[in-house]
Amino acid sequence: MPSLKVLIIGGGVAGPALAYWLSRIGAEITLIERSPEVRASGQQLDLRGQGVPMMNKMGIEAAVRAAMVREPGIQLVDIDGRMKAFFPAAETGTGKQSLTSEFEIMRGDLVRILYGLTEGHPNVKHVFGTTVRSFTQDEESNPNGKVHVTFQDGREEDFDIVVAADGTGSKTRKIMLGPDAPDPRHPLGGYIGYFSIPSAPADSDRGTFCFLPGPRVSRVVGTRKDCPDLTRIYMIMRGTVPELDTAYKSGNLAELKKAWADLYQDGGWECNRFFEALRTVPEADDLYCTPFEEVRLPKGSWSKGRVVLVGDAAHSATANGYGTTWGLIGAYIFAGEVASLYETDRSLPTAAVVQAAKNYEENFRPIATAGHGGNQLFESVSSPRSRFGIWILHMFAKIASHFQLDQMGGLDSKTAKWQLPDYPKLDGQRA
Numbered sequence: 001m002p003s004l005k006v007l008i009i010g011g012g013v014a015g016p017a018l019a020y021w022l023s024r025i026g027a028e029i030t031l032i033e034r035s036p037e038v039r040a041s042g043q044q045l046d047l048r049g050q051g052v053p054m055m056n057k058m059g060i061e062a063a064v065r066a067a068m069v070r071e072p073g074i075q076l077v078d079i080d081g082r083m084k085a086f087f088p089a090a091e092t093g094t095g096k097q098s099l100t101s102e103f104e105i106m107r108g109d110l111v112r113i114l115y116g117l118t119e120g121h122p123n124v125k126h127v128f129g130t131t132v133r134s135f136t137q138d139e140e141s142n143p144n145g146k147v148h149v150t151f152q153d154g155r156e157e158d159f160d161i162v163v164a165a166d167g168t169g170s171k172t173r174k175i176m177l178g179p180d181a182p183d184p185r186h187p188l189g190g191y192i193g194y195f196s197i198p199s200a201p202a203d204s205d206r207g208t209f210c211f212l213p214g215p216r217v218s219r220v221v222g223t224r225k226d227c228p229d230l231t232r233i234y235m236i237m238r239g240t241v242p243e244l245d246t247a248y249k250s251g252n253l254a255e256l257k258k259a260w261a262d263l264y265q266d267g268g269w270e271c272n273r274f275f276e277a278l279r280t281v282p283e284a285d286d287l288y289c290t291p292f293e294e295v296r297l298p299k300g301s302w303s304k305g306r307v308v309l310v311g312d313a314a315h316s317a318t319a320n321g322y323g324t325t326w327g328l329i330g331a332y333i334f335a336g337e338v339a340s341l342y343e344t345d346r347s348l349p350t351a352a353v354v355q356a357a358k359n360y361e362e363n364f365r366p367i368a369t370a371g372h373g374g375n376q377l378f379e380s381v382s383s384p385r386s387r388f389g390i391w392i393l394h395m396f397a398k399i400a401s402h403f404q405l406d407q408m409g410g411l412d413s414k415t416a417k418w419q420l421p422d423y424p425k426l427d428g429q430r431a
Contacts, residue, residue, distance in 0.1 A: 003028045003123070004342060004349060005158070007149060009132055009172050010165035011039060014311030014327035016114035018163060019124050020058065021335030024426060025343060029124045030159075032151075034131040034166075038115055041286060042107030043194045043232055044069055044224055050420050051325030052103065054332060057420070057427070060113050067109040069226040074099040074207040076397050078390075079268025085397035086206070100207060106226055110324070132172060135162060137305050138350075145350050147306050160349050162307045163334075165327075168295060170313035176304050184297045185316075190217070190238035191248065192319050193260060193289030197277040199231045209234070211390045212267040217241060218383035221264060221271060230283060233274050235260060236319075238292070238383040248289065257287060292318045294372050302365065303357035306350065310334055314361075315368040326368045329420065334360040336423030343425045363421060370415045 004027040008015045011033030019031045033039060047055055047064070055061050073088035089100035118124040131152050138145030146158040164172030168185065177184075209222035217239025224232045237244070247259035261275040278284045295316040302314045311327040337356035342349065384390045399405075 004160045004338070004353075006030070006161045006163065007032070007132075007147070007157075007159040008163045008165055010167060010170075010311070010313070011035070011115070011126075011128075012111065012165065012167065012311065012327070013045075013114065013324055014313075014331045015163070015165035016111065016118065017058070017328050018165065018310060018331035018335055020114070020117040021332055021426060022338065023118055023121050023124050025335075025339045026123060027338075029118075030127060030157075031118075031124065032127045032130050032132075034129070036129040038111060038128070040108030040111050042111075042288070043234075044071075044104055044226060045107050045110055045324045046101035046105070046321070047103040047328075048101050048322060048325050049416065050418065051322075051328055053420055054325070054328045055103070057332070058117065058328070060117070063113045063116075064103055064105055064110070067105050067113065069104040069106060069224075070205075071100045071104050071224065071226075072206050074209065075204070076394060077208055077210050077269060078394065079210060079212060081210075081269055084394040085401045087401055131166075132162075132175070135175060135307070137162075137307065140305050140350060140354055143348050143350050145306070160306065161338075161353050164307065164309045164313045165311050165331075166313055168290070168293065168312045168316040168318070170309065172307070173309055173313050176307045176309070177301070184295050186294045186296045188292040188294060188318070189240065190236070190292050191244060191289050192237075192292065193235045193287065195233050195278055195284040195287040196230045197233060197274065197281055197283055199225065199229055200273075203231045210269040211384060211393060212264070212269075212271070213387045213390055214267070214385060216385075217263075218385050219264060219267060221267065221269065221274065223270075233278070235264065235289070237263065239385075248291070253285065253287065256289065257284070260287070260289070290318060294318070296369075296372060299365070300358075300361070302361040303354075306353050306357075308334060308357045308360070315365070315372075317369075317371055320371050322371070330360070330364055330368060332423075332426075333364050333421060336421060336426045337363075339423055339426040367415055367418055 006022055006027050006029045008019055008031045015031055019029050022029055073086055075086040076084045078084055087099045090102045133150045133152050135147050135149040137147040147162045148158055150156050164170050166172050205225050207224045209220055212219040217237055220236040222234040241263060244259045247255040257278050261278050264271050265275045302309050310330045337359040341352040341356050384393050
């Protein structure tokens with residue numbers, strides 16, 4: 001019987017991971033990315049919880065360790081630069097997690113590692129600088145039905161599976177759901193952003209974050225260092241700033257720089273240096289920001305027939321610390337379900353794909369969305385605006401640091417105890 005023909009849209013984390021797993025069952029895969037080359041930009045990511053055994057299943061631990069960011073931990077400072085609390089990184093090999101994970105890596109390094117898993121594979125084709133314009137699919141009752149895809153350049157091709165791994169704002173998801181479906185992105189208020197500046201001798205190799213007082217919104221500014229020459233500036237803002245909303249929607253880099261700099265200039269600590277650099281130095285042209293939001297899809301809508309959502313396209317929750325982990329795991333679970341059903345009966349590809357997609361959502365949705373909705377009290381306490389509120393936060397942080405409470409946080413107990421499913425038909429294959 002012929003191999004499954006799969007189109008994966010999006011070359012971030014979940015897309016290349018899925019290409020790897022499906023290549024192990026001999027699927028014929030086309031992985032497309034709208035950027036003209038591997039999109040290896042972005043800031044620091046981490047692998048947590050079940051993401052660590054997932055990394056081991058993929059055989060990439062050595063590569064990840066070789067590329068890891070060696071961050072000693074996270075410290076909080078006040079607006080005068082005085083340290084208020086320090087949370088050291090978990091010791092390597094203990095399996096524990098802190099605010100700094102044992103496995104911290106730059107996004108670009110992880111993406112290159114994931115692409116490397118299928119680079120040169122005879123069944124995997126990487127295509128850059130393209131995307132999908134539209135698609136239709138045959139009825140599910142057609143056992144050999146296809147998804148009929150039209151690409152950006154007008155080229156047409158048929159596939160057994162189309163997978164949307166194109167992020168929180170997925171255009172593929174919008175086509176799948178239909179023009180009248182509501183946007184599943186739920187705004188949580190505020191933005192997170194980052195940019196790079198030339199390092200100064202005093203810049204710490206610790207992740208360093210400062211809460212800034214102010215009447216309008218909650219503001220945090222931070223630094224992280226993954227290389228000697230650059231310091232990465234992080235901005236976390238909770239609240240509503242119309243100027244920032246307008247600049248973000250415009251997509252204009254100069255407007256976005258001005259909006260962030262105006263919001264943070266004169267905020268205290270090193271803000272004047274950081275945001276003067278944002279306005280003037282070319283290194284800061286890598287400025288990126290995104291709103292805090294969650295993708296909240298109704299049950300049963302992670303797929304429609306032969307079209308399936310993975311990663312942030314299915315269950316994004318901005319900056320919750322588990323996006324990378326869930327992207328890797330979701331790709332594995334969907335591939336495992338496909339392997340289990342399709343390998344059992346290749347004569348019914350449509351039935352196998354449709355059921356595999358349903359099983360994937362049923363198994364993984366409760367885990368991937370466990371943190372959706374958040375804890376409003378925690379959000380309030382962790383996003384202070386007043387000097388008194390920041391003082392309370394610093395006091396709590398000092399106590400939490402002393403008792404190592406940071407290593408007890410994160411997932412709820414049920415999700416933390418969840419174990420990766422086992423797919424013998426997938427794990428027993430060779431790439």
